[in-house]
Amino acid sequence: MPWLRALKETARSGLTVERTSLTPFIALRGACGVALVIGIALWIGPPQLAVSSAFGAFASGVATFQRSWRPRPVLALSAATGLAVSSFLGYLLAGHIVFFVLLLAVWAFAAGMAWGIGPTSGVVAALTIAVMMIVITLPTSVLGALTHAALIAVGGLIQAGLIILFPVRPWGERRDALADALAGVADYARRLRHDPTAPFDPEPLITARRAAAVTPRQARRRPRQLGGYRGLAESFRPVLASLADPVVGGAPLEGPERDRVQELLSAAATVLDAVARAIRRGERVRIPESALEVLQVPESGPKLNGPARKAAMRLIALTDGAVEAAEEPVEVTRSIPLLPMATWHSPVTAGEVRPGEAESGEHTGATETGSGQVVRRTRHLNRPSLARLVPVALRTFRREFTMKSAVFRHALRVAVVASAGYVLGQALPPVHGYWVPLTAVMVLRPDFSRTYERGVARFAGTLVGVGFAGAVMALFHPGAYVSAALAVVSVGFMYLLMHTGYAIASVCTGAYVVFLLGIAGSLWSQTALERIALTALGGVIAMLSYAVFPAWETPLLRDRLADWLSATGRYSIAVLGAFSRPAQRSSRQVREALLDTRASRQLWDQTVSRAGAEPVRHRGRLSRRSASDAQSAMVTMGRVTMLLEAHLPSRDAQPNEGAAEFVTALSTTMANAAPAIRENRPVDWGPVHEALSAWWERESSGPPSVALRSADLLTDALDDLAEATAPRAPSGKGTPGRRSPA
Numbered sequence: 001m002p003w004l005r006a007l008k009e010t011a012r013s014g015l016t017v018e019r020t021s022l023t024p025f026i027a028l029r030g031a032c033g034v035a036l037v038i039g040i041a042l043w044i045g046p047p048q049l050a051v052s053s054a055f056g057a058f059a060s061g062v063a064t065f066q067r068s069w070r071p072r073p074v075l076a077l078s079a080a081t082g083l084a085v086s087s088f089l090g091y092l093l094a095g096h097i098v099f100f101v102l103l104l105a106v107w108a109f110a111a112g113m114a115w116g117i118g119p120t121s122g123v124v125a126a127l128t129i130a131v132m133m134i135v136i137t138l139p140t141s142v143l144g145a146l147t148h149a150a151l152i153a154v155g156g157l158i159q160a161g162l163i164i165l166f167p168v169r170p171w172g173e174r175r176d177a178l179a180d181a182l183a184g185v186a187d188y189a190r191r192l193r194h195d196p197t198a199p200f201d202p203e204p205l206i207t208a209r210r211a212a213a214v215t216p217r218q219a220r221r222r223p224r225q226l227g228g229y230r231g232l233a234e235s236f237r238p239v240l241a242s243l244a245d246p247v248v249g250g251a252p253l254e255g256p257e258r259d260r261v262q263e264l265l266s267a268a269a270t271v272l273d274a275v276a277r278a279i280r281r282g283e284r285v286r287i288p289e290s291a292l293e294v295l296q297v298p299e300s301g302p303k304l305n306g307p308a309r310k311a312a313m314r315l316i317a318l319t320d321g322a323v324e325a326a327e328e329p330v331e332v333t334r335s336i337p338l339l340p341m342a343t344w345h346s347p348v349t350a351g352e353v354r355p356g357e358a359e360s361g362e363h364t365g366a367t368e369t370g371s372g373q374v375v376r377r378t379r380h381l382n383r384p385s386l387a388r389l390v391p392v393a394l395r396t397f398r399r400e401f402t403m404k405s406a407v408f409r410h411a412l413r414v415a416v417v418a419s420a421g422y423v424l425g426q427a428l429p430p431v432h433g434y435w436v437p438l439t440a441v442m443v444l445r446p447d448f449s450r451t452y453e454r455g456v457a458r459f460a461g462t463l464v465g466v467g468f469a470g471a472v473m474a475l476f477h478p479g480a481y482v483s484a485a486l487a488v489v490s491v492g493f494m495y496l497l498m499h500t501g502y503a504i505a506s507v508c509t510g511a512y513v514v515f516l517l518g519i520a521g522s523l524w525s526q527t528a529l530e531r532i533a534l535t536a537l538g539g540v541i542a543m544l545s546y547a548v549f550p551a552w553e554t555p556l557l558r559d560r561l562a563d564w565l566s567a568t569g570r571y572s573i574a575v576l577g578a579f580s581r582p583a584q585r586s587s588r589q590v591r592e593a594l595l596d597t598r599a600s601r602q603l604w605d606q607t608v609s610r611a612g613a614e615p616v617r618h619r620g621r622l623s624r625r626s627a628s629d630a631q632s633a634m635v636t637m638g639r640v641t642m643l644l645e646a647h648l649p650s651r652d653a654q655p656n657e658g659a660a661e662f663v664t665a666l667s668t669t670m671a672n673a674a675p676a677i678r679e680n681r682p683v684d685w686g687p688v689h690e691a692l693s694a695w696w697e698r699e700s701s702g703p704p705s706v707a708l709r710s711a712d713l714l715t716d717a718l719d720d721l722a723e724a725t726a727p728r729a730p731s732g733k734g735t736p737g738r739r740s741p742a
Contacts, residue, residue, distance in 0.1 A: 006452075006615035013613075014453035015460060020499045025168045030061040031492030033159040038484045038519075041151060047480055047520045049151065054516055055134055056083050056152030058491055059127040060159045065498050068120040069174070069211050069383070071218070073160035075120070078386060080156020082128040084149040090132040091145030097426070101419045107132065108418035108441065112411030115446055116396040117389075122446075129418060129441045133434040171223055177211035178229055179280035180204045182322075185236045186272035189265045192244035196253070199635050200237060200642065202598045208233070209595075213383040225279050227380075232322050236272070239318060240265065241639065242646035243311040248709050251308045260304060264312055267294035271319045295319050307706050311646055406551035410446040417444065417545045421538060430530040439538025444545070447553060449613040451546050454502050455539040461506020462535045465490075468507075469514035470528030483518035490515055510535075553610040557622045560604045561725070562674040564634055567593070567600040569670035572641045572714060573663055575648070579707045580660035582653040590645065597638060604631070622725070629724035636717040644710040658695030659707050665691035683722040688715055 037057035041050035063079035064072040086107060093100040111125035131152070184204035191198040208230050214222060242248065243261055251257035270291040278285040295316050304312050384392065400407040417440045425433025443454045469490070472478070478486065494508030514528060571593040578585035608627060622630065665687040676683045692715050695708055704712075 006448075006613060009613055010449055010452035011456040013449070014455070014457035015501075015503050017501045017504060018499065022496055023168070024496060026065075027492055027496035029162050029166055029168065030064065030159065030495045031488050033057055033061055033155070033162050034491050035484075035488040036158050037151070037155045038488065040154075042480065042484065042519075045147075049148070050484065051516055051520050052087075052134075052148045053151035053155055054487065054519075055131050056080060056087075057155030057159060058512070059083055059131055060156040061491070061495060062127060062498075063120075063124045064159060064163065065495060066120040066123055068118075069213065070120075072163045074386065075124070076156045076159040076163065079124045079127065080153045080159075082124065083131045083156070084153040086128040086132040087152055088145055088149035091148065092142070097423075101422060104129070104132070104422055104437075105415045105419040109411045109415035111441075112414035112444075113397050113400065113407060114393075115410060116400040116405075116407040117393050126414075126441055126444075129414075130438045133422065133438050171226065174211045174226055175223075175280050175282065177204075177208045178226060179276040181208035181230060181233045182272050182276035182279070185233050185240070186269040186276065188237070189240050189269040189272070192240055193262045193265050196244040196246055197639070199639060200241065202601070205230070205233060205237075206598055206602060209381070213381040215383050215385060216380075218383075219380045222380075223282070225282065229275065229279065229322070232318060233272075235318055236268070236315075238642045238646035239311050239314050240268065242643050243308060243315060245643050247713065248307075248640070248643045248706055251304060257304055257308065261308070261312075263294050264315055267291040268315055268319055271295065271322060275322050307647055314646070406446045406553075409549065409551040410444065413545050413549050414441060414444055416549075417441065417541060421541055424541075425534070428534075430534060432530050432534065435531060435534035436538040436541065439535045440542040440545070443539055443542040446551060447610045448546060448550060449610050452543055455543045457501065457503035458506045459536050459539050461503040462510040463532055465507035465510025465512075466514055466528045466531045469511035473514065473518055473528075478518065480519045483515050487512050487515035487519070550616075552614055552616045553607045554614050554616050554621060556607055557611055557627060558678050558680065558725075560600070560607045561622070561627075561630055561634075562677040564597070564600040564604045565677060565721070566670065566674045567596040568634060568637050568641070569666065569673075571597045572637065573667055573670070575641050575644050576659055576663045576666070576707065576711065578648045579656045580663050581655055582649045583651050583655075585648065585651065590648075601634070601638075604634075626724050630721055633717045633721035633724060636720070637714060640710050640713045640717065644707060647706045656705070656707060658691075658698045659711070662688070662691040662695055662711050677725050680725075680727050682726055683718075685715065685718050685722060688718065 034054060034057045038050050038054045041053040060076045060079045060083070063075045066075065068075060089103060089107075090100065093103050108129050111122070111129055114125035115122035181204040184201060188198065188200050212226070212230055243251075244265060246253045246258075251261045267290075271287055274287045274291075275285055297313075297316070303309070399405075402408055418437045421437030421440050422434065425436040427433075428436070439458060443451060443458055445451045445454065469486075472486065473483075476482075490508050490512035494505055494512060497504045497508065510531065513531065571590070574586075574590045574593045578590070608631070612624070669685055669687050673683045673685075675681075692711055695711065696704070699705060699708055
């Protein structure tokens with residue numbers, strides 16, 4: 001994409017207003033925290049003290065609104081601690097410009113590296129840099145520095161205390177994540193009714209898995225509805241796909257069997273939606289009568305046969321398990337005679353997971369007592385505490401400490417921009433020259449698109465916010481307490497509208513800064529005009545720094561695709577390996593391979609999205625069409641493996657020699673395919689085709705098995721991938737990838 005077009009697209013994206021649900025009570029609680037801190041500071045000290053402490057309470061509140069699954073009080077306290085330490089160190093060295101610039105560079109570098117831990121850590125660390133540059137402009141002594149740092153810490157304590165004293169919808173975000181996962185599976189079931197080969201979007205399940213990770217203390221307090229359902233949602237996924245697919249094991253595309261499949265899919269979607277609604281609202285499950293009628297073994301009418309019947313029986317059992325997992329009363333909208341629960345379940349073969357059991361690695365197995373009673377002991381996805389996160393962070397820093405890392409390049413960029421911007425701001429005539437590095441630090445992100453989007457959004461938002469606040473100050477000349485009240489109102493609106501877009505948040509932030517500095521008696525004309533000019537300069541410096549020292553995503557496309565292929569290949573090999581050696585199959589191995597596949601796909605989607613906005617070309621790159629074709633092939637590969645996952649054999653089943661040969665060929669070829677894609681070389685699936693042909697000959701005497709049909713579709717997807725990633729001739733014409741004869 002040319003630079004001019006890239007700038008135009010990023011500017012448009014930065015000014016886009018997102019539609020999101022508002023949380024007025026949470027925003028009011030955060031604004032009350034800022035108001036309490038400002039009021040206490042005005043009561044015990046001069047207005048300058050209120051300005052300093054208010055920035056700490058403001059930043060601690062911002063930390064609690066980040067998209068993180070950690071407890072909000074922990075985020076507030078962590079942010080307050082970092083803010084207090086950074087401001088105190090800044091006060092100590094503020095009189096020595098050289099040492100302060102060195103401190104600023106080191107602190108900014110560490111804050112940039114914090115993005116390796118996660119976006120929340122990166123945002124909170126950037127806030128500590130901003131507050132350091134703001135509060136040290138207020139003259140004070142060492143004792144005063146301690147007082148300022150203590151008040152900043154108190155701001156975090158107050159925000160954390162308000163969250164504990166006035167909880168708003170406890171566990172609400174986790175309820176929403178789990179409900180979205182179930183609703184996503186329900187939507188998938190409905191789409192399968194009209195498109196039997198519809199792709200499955202794993203994003204809601206990925207989010208639900210992250211939300212399910214809790215500390216041991218949280219696990220003891222977690223509502224019962226939040227345990228067990230995610231494993232059920234995962235179990236629905238392959239069963240629904242297998243039931244709908246007409247090629248691998250489902251019913252034909254037309255006829256009475258297809259009508260029965262569509263009824264089952266619709267009823268399963270209704271049950272999943274009912275469970276999702278109950279989890280979201282924390283109420284009992286209400287299931288329509290018509291859905292329960294369908295989800296029973298029919299006494300007459302069209303019946304399914306073969307693999308489709310097995311999938312239907314598992315679906316009926318899973319929907320029953322989804323209701324039973326609630327451990328709450330279930331309300332049927334109309335009373336009807338139901339079949340006994342025992343008739344809902346299909347026989348579960350050895351090694352299969354019954355409905356209601358969670359995935360491997362998250363729950364322990366059952367132990368049998370002397371009386372034969374089975375007692376189930378559950379574990380949970382563990383989220384390390386902040387103390388245990390320290391060694392994880394150190395390992396992350398060591399891993400990212402290379403020039404090839406986008407995080408490391410971002411850290412260097414932030415360190416140079418923060419220190420150079422501070423020196424430039426000190427050399428400029430305006431009093432508030434620190435707004436130059438402050439803006440640059442808050443705008444910079446590890447990728448091009450977000451950096452340029454935020455630069456445009458911050459300038460536009462600041463222009464509007466500062467202009468509005470300046471007009472209010474000029475017309476009404478409010479005093480210190482009225483200015484404090486206006487600042488609290490501004491921060492309340494910022495908390496409320498934070499997730500609607502960075503431009504909207506910048507409007508409220510600009511007004512907040514003008515009103516807050518008005519408490520200390522700053523002239524509105526000076527504050528407003530300087531803020532606009534210096535913000536524009538800081539944004540320009542941030543965007544120029546990325547242009548000079550970028551970390552482009554476009555050259556990484558082939559690497560991301562190779563990683564996705566390797567992970568999906570392990571997933572396919574793990575599932576097919578269950579057919580080749582049923583006695584040795586491992587559900588944990590399949591599950592871990594599936595999680596790796598999802599993580600690789602998510603990284604690929606992220607890279608494609610960012611690369612599409614970059615004004616850069618790369619030798620050996622994937623064109624937009626080639627990337628789309630490769631993605632379609634990879635999605636098909638994952639879908640076929642998911643279909644086969646619904647038909648895993650029991651441990652006492654006979655080994656399939658054809659599957660064993662195919663797995664061996666696939667493993668060997670996959671090891672060479674990923675490097676070939678990285679290096680822009682042709683991919684050869686010849687051994688896979690030969691193994692598939694031999695498998696067809698083994699089963700030529702009868703109907704092909706589900707595993708063989710899946711392997712055939714899998715091979716077609718691999719051929720499509722080879723064609724999409726084939727090296728292109730200099731003239732621009734594609735060189736077709738090799739297709740070995742079947």
